[in-house]
Amino acid sequence: MTELQRDTLAYAVVAAASVCLLVWIIPAHTPEYPGYGVPASLLPDIAAGFMLALSLLGLGRAALTRRRNNASGEGAQTTVRWRHLACFLIPCALLMPAMSWFGFLPAGIAFMVVIQLCCGQRRWLPMTLVAVVPVLSVYAIMRFGLGVPMP
Structure with missing residues (x-):
């Protein structure tokens, strides 16, 4: 192919x-x-x-x-590269079930960390900032700004 x-x-x-x-x-x-x-x-x-x-x-x-x-x-x-593709598709497929089991914040942060690890990020400070700041921002915008209930 x-x-x-x-x-x-x-x-x-x-x-x-x-x-x-x-x-x-x-x-x-x-x-x-x-x-x-x-x-x-x-x-x-x-x-x-x-x-x-x-x-x-x-x-x-x-x-x-x-x-x-x-x-x-x-x-x-x-x-x-099927292994590289699977490293992205498996966390994406597990994201929605994880949100229903654990909630938006823990599942979103874990998803962002896993994707960064798949991309090769190993420094803890950028990984933490990129995982936490967007998830908390989306949560705050959706929950408090738009009034949409989040899991």
Whole structure:
């Protein structure tokens, strides 16, 4: 599988998942709007919309690259590093169940630490700041700024 094929497949899967999220999963699994604050589906809809937009841009870029490579006769073979991919996908798959079991703050901080470890970060101060500050910021914005109940 070439790098271009891998990227095209990944962008297509993300685009399909985003459409599925926007059309079916988010509307079916968010509580009804209580009449105050913002609807619970606001943040997931925005995130899924960004994912869809960026994956469509990636698909367009891949199509242009494929067209350019076909015209010039290029096409480099690269290998997929499955272990590296699994290091990212497994924590992502476990994030939502961890949030329901342990809550947003511990699961979010643990997720950020694991992802940083997978990326090679070993210094404790940057790892702590990058894990704690964004999670607490998102929690504060969602809970106190927008009035959305957090797990």
